Amino acid sequence: MTPAARLSAAIEVLADIEARRRPAPDALKDWGLSHRFAGSGDRAAIASLVYDTLRRRASAAWLMGEATPRAVLLGALHLARGLSSGEIAALCSGERFAPSPLTDDELSSLDAGSLGEAPAPVAGDFPDWIAPSLARAFGEDMVAEMQALAERAPLDLRVNLLKSQRDAVAADIAVWSPTPTPLSPWGLRLRLGPDGRGPSVQSDPVFLRGEVEIQDEGSQLAALLSGALPGETVVDLCAGGGGKTLALGAMMGGRGRLLATDADPRRLAPIHARLARAGVEAEVRTPRGKQDALADLDAGADLVVVDAPCTGTGTWRRNPDAKWRLRAGSLSLRVSEQAKVLDRAAQLARPGGRIAYITCSVLPEENDDAVAAFLHRHRGAEVEQIPEAAPLAHAVRTTRYGLQMTPLRTGTDGFYVARLRC
Numbered sequence: 001m002t003p004a005a006r007l008s009a010a011i012e013v014l015a016d017i018e019a020r021r022r023p024a025p026d027a028l029k030d031w032g033l034s035h036r037f038a039g040s041g042d043r044a045a046i047a048s049l050v051y052d053t054l055r056r057r058a059s060a061a062w063l064m065g066e067a068t069p070r071a072v073l074l075g076a077l078h079l080a081r082g083l084s085s086g087e088i089a090a091l092c093s094g095e096r097f098a099p100s101p102l103t104d105d106e107l108s109s110l111d112a113g114s115l116g117e118a119p120a121p122v123a124g125d126f127p128d129w130i131a132p133s134l135a136r137a138f139g140e141d142m143v144a145e146m147q148a149l150a151e152r153a154p155l156d157l158r159v160n161l162l163k164s165q166r167d168a169v170a171a172d173i174a175v176w177s178p179t180p181t182p183l184s185p186w187g188l189r190l191r192l193g194p195d196g197r198g199p200s201v202q203s204d205p206v207f208l209r210g211e212v213e214i215q216d217e218g219s220q221l222a223a224l225l226s227g228a229l230p231g232e233t234v235v236d237l238c239a240g241g242g243g244k245t246l247a248l249g250a251m252m253g254g255r256g257r258l259l260a261t262d263a264d265p266r267r268l269a270p271i272h273a274r275l276a277r278a279g280v281e282a283e284v285r286t287p288r289g290k291q292d293a294l295a296d297l298d299a300g301a302d303l304v305v306v307d308a309p310c311t312g313t314g315t316w317r318r319n320p321d322a323k324w325r326l327r328a329g330s331l332s333l334r335v336s337e338q339a340k341v342l343d344r345a346a347q348l349a350r351p352g353g354r355i356a357y358i359t360c361s362v363l364p365e366e367n368d369d370a371v372a373a374f375l376h377r378h379r380g381a382e383v384e385q386i387p388e389a390a391p392l393a394h395a396v397r398t399t400r401y402g403l404q405m406t407p408l409r410t411g412t413d414g415f416y417v418a419r420l421r422c
C-alpha cells in the first residue's frame with residue numbers, strides 16, 4: 001500500500017471506531033480481516049496512524065475546526081508527526097486510494113490554526129469531565145502532564161536477572177541500539193522508528209530464551225518498590241498475565257514462596273508459559289467458581305502485591321482510545337473493586353506484613369483516596385516509607401501516602417505505588 005492509501009485506511013478505521021464506539025484494537029483487527037491484501041507492515045503503519053490520531057484527538061479537532069475522522073487525522077499528521085500542509089497536501093492527491101485533495105479551509109487550518117487559546121482539556125487532550133481529578137493530582141502542571149501522556153510511549157524491556165545481565169543482553173541486541181533505562185536497574189529502552197514501530201522482540205532468541213520481557217519502566221519500578229525479598233512468602237493477588245509476577249520472581253531469586261492468582265481465570269492463562277520461559281517458580285492459584293483460591297493462606301503472607309484493577313489512565317500513551325471511552329461510572333466501579341481487593345489483601349497479610357498497592361492510574365480517587373479509605377477501614381494499618389524509592393526521589397511526584405510516576409516526571413507510564421503495613 002502507498003503511504004496515501006494507508007491514510008485512507010486509517011480514516012476508515014477512525015470512522016468505524018467513532019460510529020460503532022468500539023475499541024481501536026477491535027476496529028483495526030476487523031479492517032485487517034476484510035483487507036487481506038494488506039501486509040503486516042501496512043497494518044502496523046495504519047495502526048500507528050490511528051493511535052497517533054487518537055492521542056491528539058481533541059487538539060487535532062480544535063486545530064482543524066471540526067472533529068470528523070478525516071479532520072482529526074489531518075490535524076494529527078501536523079501536530080503529532082510534524083508534517084507541513086504541503087507534505088499533507090502531497091499525500092492527499094485524490095488519486096487512486098489516496099484521500100481527496102485538501103480543501104481551502106483545511107489548508108488554512110493547517111497553516112494558520114493554533115492551540116494558543118485552547119482550553120486545558122484540548123491542550124492536554126483529555127476528556128473534560130476528568131479535569132477536576134487531574135487538577136487535584138497535578139495542580140498547575142496538569143496540562144504539561146497530560147501533554148506528556150499524549151505522546152508515544154517508548155519500548156522498554158526488563159532483563160531477567162535469573163537468566164542474564166543487562167550488559168550481556170544489551171550486547172546481544174546491539175543492532176537495536178538499546179540504552180539502559182534511566183531509573184530501573186533492569187531496563188533497556190529501544191528506539192522506535194519514525195512511524196512509532198519497534199523491533200520484533202517476541203520472535204528474537206533473547207526473548208524466547210526468557211532473558212527479557214517487554215515491560216514499561218514504570219511497571220518494573222512498581223515491582224521493585226513492592227520490596228519483595230528472597231525467602232519471603234509473597235502473594236501477587238491481581239497477577240493477570242503475570243507481568244509483575246515475573247519481576248517479583250526475579251527479585252526473590254528462587255528463594256521463598258511466590259503465589260499468583262487473579263479473580264479472572266482467563267487473565268491468568270498466559271502466566272504458565274511466561275513463568276516457564278523466565279525460569280520463575282510460582283504457585284499459580286486459578287480460581288474455580290466461588291472457591292477462594294487462597295483460603296489456606298490467610299494471615300500467612302509477608303507481602304501481598306495488589307496490582308489493582310484500575311482505569312488505566314496512566315497508560316493512555318499506549319491505549320489512547322481508552323481515554324475517550326472512560327466514563328465516570330467505570331471510575332466508581334474500579335474504586336469499589338480496589339476497596340474489595342485491598343480488604344482481601346489485609347486478610348492475607350500476616351500481622352506486621354506488608355501490602356504494596358499499585359495502580360497504573362494518575363487519578364487520586366484510585367490512589368491516595370483508596371489508601372485513605374483503606375486506612376479508615378483498617379485502623380491498625382499504617383503507611384510505610386519505601387526505602388527502595390530513595391534513588392527515584394528526584395523524579396517521582398510524592399503524594400500524601402505514596403508516589404506517582406508520570407511520563408513527564410519519570411518518562412514512564414503513570415504508575416502509583418503505596419506501601420502499607422498491617
Ligand SMILES: C[S@@+](CC[C@H](N)C(=O)[O-])C[C@H]1O[C@@H](n2cnc3c(N)ncnc32)[C@H](O)[C@@H]1O
Pocket residue numbers: 237238239240241242243244245261262263264267307308309310337340341
Ligand atoms: C492491572 S491488572 C493486573 C496486571 C498484572 N499484574 C500484570 O502486571 O500484568 C488488574 C487485575 O486485577 C484483577 N482483579 C480484579 N478484581 C480482583 C479481585 N477482587 N481479586 C483478584 N484480582 C482481581 C483483574 O482481573 C486484572 O487481571
